[in-house]
Amino acid sequence: MKKTLFALITFFYVGISCSSKAKTIDTKSSLSDIKSTPETIILYKNLKKMTQKGILFGHQDDLAYGVNWKYEAGRSDVKEVTGDYPAVYGWDLGGLEKKSPNNIDGIPFDKMRQFIKDAHRRGGVITLSWHFDNPLTGKNAWDTTPKSLTSALPGGESHEKFKSWLDEAAKYILTLKDKNGKLIPMLYRPYHELTGNWFWWCKNNGSPEEFKLLWKFTIDYLQKKGVHNLIYVYNTADFKTKEEFLEYYPGSDYADILSFDNYQYNDPTKDNSFVENCQRQFKIMNEVAKEQNKIMAFAETGYEAIPYDKWWTNSLMKAIGDYKISYVLVWRNHGWQEKEKKMHYYAPFKGQVSEKDFVDFYNLDKILFEKDAAKENLYKK
Structure with missing residues (x-):
């Protein structure tokens, strides 16, 4: 009886939700949120145009800390190497669900709010992820107890x-406003790496129909709470076929950007699998993006501690190839991990072995940092 009732709820919710949206949105040219703020629409259109000019470079938690420093005003490992900030800033909402003053990376949400405002004021782009706890067990996002989803x-x-x-989450997002009191447009990447098996929301923990319902409910609920300043990013881990990429896809009227995450793990001078896998995934994703008129992104990547001195201009650029993507973001510069007894960072700092190559990467015409983004006035028509 319970299963039958759940199936009816699912059928009714998805059916009503999809049919109502299908009547009111032109998925070929519009954002999935039909009530998006004017500023959000402008950013989306400009991001689309920018794919013809180059790739915005991003870094997770860039302004909050770096290798051997934390919360120093204006500081950034990326800026110290290149003289410029990243164009895209990644932040995580993990911790809001339990009303923690700090996010999952230990950053106070009050500080994060100011970092977001500062980056936006300078012309940078904000992207959000959310490693929220398992709602069934109360354990962290990596707890994959069955039926959690x-x-x-x-x-x-x-x-x-x-x-x-x-x-x-809605309450916090609605506090992220510019100096004129307008909501800051941001990218939001719900349920990231969904084709993996390591988070409670991943594909091993629910059917395609259940995941799509979770996605649609989340987006609709946030919008009912007045959140209309988000551009939604569909994000997978590895996938081998177009069918696998789209199996859990909520539909073109519930996503604005297509993306995947892929990291370098093996020595690129001996193993080319990172480049080959990324090229395979971009080829598949590019086909979908063309069919649906969507923007593409490389939402997370990196090589921990970057031991290869030519990783940026050689491995990463080859991994992206000629595909026109909106942005590429590398993960955070945590620094020393006491528990693991190793360094954990994905962007170089002064003196790091790939520093010179990162400057060469910065100087490539198709790679865009914050000064480039600011010149393009991404928040203006």
């Missing part, structure tokens, strides 16, 4: 708790 769905045992978590 379904518990968050309408009719599920954690649904009301899950809605309260979305309330906290």
Whole structure:
């Protein structure tokens, strides 16, 4: 009886949600949120145009800390090497669900708010992810206890708790305003790396229909709470075929940008699999993007501690190839990890072995940092 009731709820919600959106949105030219703020629409259109000029470079947590420093005003490992900030800044909302003062990386949400405002004021682009806790068990995002995903769905045992978590996210996002009091347009990458098996929302923890319902409910709920300044990024881990990339896809009227995450793990001088896998994935994603008139991105990548001195101009640029993508973002510069007894960073700092190559990467015509983004006035018509 419970399964039958859940199926009816799912069918009713998805059916109503999809049919109502299909009547009101032109997926070939519009954002998925039909009530998007004018500023968000402008950013989206400009990001689309920018793919013809080059690739915006991004870095996670760039302004908050770097290797051997934390919370120093105006500081950035990227800026110290290149003289310029990244064009894209990644931040994580993990921690909001439990009303923590700090996010999952230890950054106070109050500081993060100011970092977001500062970057936006200079012309940078903000992208958000959310490593939120498992709604069924209360453990972290990496807890893959069975039925965790379904518990968050309408009719599920954690649904009301899950809605309260979305309330906290909506409240925070609605505080992210520019100097004129207007909401800052941002990219939001819900349920990232969904084709993996390491988060409670990944494909091993729910059927395609259940995942699509989770995605659609999340987006619709945030919009009901007045959040209309987000551009939604569909994000996978590895995939081998077009069918696999689209299996859990919520539909073109619920996503604005297509992306995947892929990291370098093996020595690129001995193993070319990173480049080959990225090229395979870009080829597939590019086909979908053309069919649906979507923007593409390389939402997360990197080579921990960057031991190869030509990784930027050789490995990364070959991995992207000639594909026209909106941005590429490398992960955070945490620095020394006491528990693992190793350094953890993905952008170079002064004196790091790939520093010179990163400057060469910065100087490539098709690679764009914040000064380039500012010149393009991404937030103006």
